[in-house]
Amino acid sequence: xxxxxxPATHIGTVALTVTDLDRSLDFYQRLIGLRLHRRDxxxxxxxxxxxxxxxVQQQPHARRYxxxxxxxxxxxxxxxxxxxxxxxxxxxxxxxxxxPTDHIMTKATYLADPDGNGIEIYxxxxxxGVFVMNDEIFFARRADGSLSDGREPLDVAxxxxxxxxxxxxxxxxxxxxxxxxxxLHVADLAAAVQFYHGVLGFDIQGVMxxxxxxxxxxxxxxxxxxxxxxxxxxxxxxxxxxxxLRWFSIVLPDQAALTSVLERVHAAGIAxxxxxxxxxxxxxxxxxxxxxxxx
Numbered sequence: 001x002x003x004x005x006x007p008a009t010h011i012g013t014v015a016l017t018v019t020d021l022d023r024s025l026d027f028y029q030r031l032i033g034l035r036l037h038r039r040d041x042x043x044x045x046x047x048x049x050x051x052x053x054x055x056v057q058q059q060p061h062a063r064r065y066x067x068x069x070x071x072x073x074x075x076x077x078x079x080x081x082x083x084x085x086x087x088x089x090x091x092x093x094x095x096x097x098x099x100p101t102d103h104i105m106t107k108a109t110y111l112a113d114p115d116g117n118g119i120e121i122y123x124x125x126x127x128x129g130v131f132v133m134n135d136e137i138f139f140a141r142r143a144d145g146s147l148s149d150g151r152e153p154l155d156v157a158x159x160x161x162x163x164x165x166x167x168x169x170x171x172x173x174x175x176x177x178x179x180x181x182x183x184l185h186v187a188d189l190a191a192a193v194q195f196y197h198g199v200l201g202f203d204i205q206g207v208m209x210x211x212x213x214x215x216x217x218x219x220x221x222x223x224x225x226x227x228x229x230x231x232x233x234x235x236x237x238x239x240x241x242x243x244x245l246r247w248f249s250i251v252l253p254d255q256a257a258l259t260s261v262l263e264r265v266h267a268a269g270i271a272x273x274x275x276x277x278x279x280x281x282x283x284x285x286x287x288x289x290x291x292x293x294x295x
Contacts, residue, residue: 133206237286
């Protein structure tokens with residue numbers, strides 16, 4: 001059994017390749033509600049006022065590829081239902097396509113940026129129920145014991161009722177917003193679980209072979225990383241000129257926790273190198289990861 005990754009571990013920053021930086025900045029500020037922290041040439045750093053949550057880099061001749069590994073979506077976790085209501089209202093007011101969904105334990109909406117990069121905006125709602133996952137199925141059990149498929153339409157009207165007359169839809173997301181999880185396309189579910197669980201040490205929350213997906217997490221969270229083979233078993237890594245995921249960071253709480261993970265990476269014979277912001281490696285499918293600390 002692998003040593004579990006430190007329970008305070010979380011996803012830190014997601015970096016994306018885009019085709020038009022100005023267009024992406026308009027989208028992520030005006031429609032999502034992130035703040036521009038700084039811009040350096042063809043790279044921009046966004047968040048909610050403290051650490052960078054999203055880095056977008058314009059790459060000449062980049063284009064979207066299908067049938068490859070990489071990003072399915074990254075998920076912005078807002079602190080409560082009111083903040084999700086603000087996010088929904090901002091999107092609805094702009095008539096921007098999105099898919100509000102009730103997972104029972106979480107409330108969410110899904111959309112894509114102008115380059116097709118998947119985004120989830122959600123809040124946790126464990127008071128409403130829990131996820132149930134096993135080898136075959138995924139469903140949700142409501143607080144009253146009744147069952148749901150976990151993919152119900154969200155009652156948007158009830159969320160809009162949470163809004164106040166003085167709510168400013170143009171105001172940025174709440175300063176406690178963070179990256180809640182990331183969901184990846186991979187080529188082999190067993191190999192993905194072996195890497196993220198067997199090497200990095202995330203705990204398995206569910207491997208649903210019927211749905212060709214798995215969820216792993218730290219500290220008992222429902223998932224920090226989702227994994228699926230929906231682009232096809234054996235899908236190749238994304239080409240170097242692909243839009244989508246450049247890398248994402250996994251943040252450990254201290255140096256001891258980081259060292260423990262690096263020792264397992266080394267023991268598994270996986271190449272890694274030190275860079276300015278941490279230690280960089282890749283999963284078996286070419287998805288780049290930066291392992292770093294909160295300090």
